Amino acid sequence: MGLNPKKFFVGKDFRFGYKGSGTPEVLKQTGARLGFETDIFEFTHLADERISSTRVRQAINNGDLKLASDLMGKQHEMCGRIVQRLNDYKGLFVPDAALILPPAGEYWVNLKNSTNKYFTKAIIFPTNQFIEMNLDQAAINCFSKDRVTIEFLQSASTAVPEEIDLEIANQRHSILS
Incomplete structure (x- = not known):
């Protein structure tokens, strides 16, 4: 089964x-022969350093979610499923694939569907x-x-308490409305 890009x-x-x-030019020549296009992008910079997937991965692996977000132009996210643990209000997020996780620790997150x-x-x-994640029953049912x-x-260890209180007030009970 071919993908036919x-x-x-x-x-x-x-x-x-x-x-x-293989270089971008080789890919471009191959595409002309096989019927696909190749767009070659110039480098993009942030604070005089080149943005690259390696830099993004390093930032996530080091727990620097702010830098990763700045590099990507969005928050680091991953898709998966929520599974409820027996007899408690803990939800386990099971990623769809082996993805890049920040280091072990506690993090403030948005869970979205x-x-x-x-x-x-x-x-x-x-x-x-x-x-x-600690989820109430309504959240478990929803997600x-x-x-x-x-x-x-x-990271929950670097969060400013006032920011967290405001975020909770703005979002926490939105699933009930």
């Missing part, structure tokens, strides 16, 4: 193939593939049916 978007330093010998958003604290454990997105806002 119509267009590739690559940076000017993109490499592929054996020992990275197609119609609702819920602000809560998430816990990433050092040896866990799941993300644990356990569909695929959801978890949007990482900031």
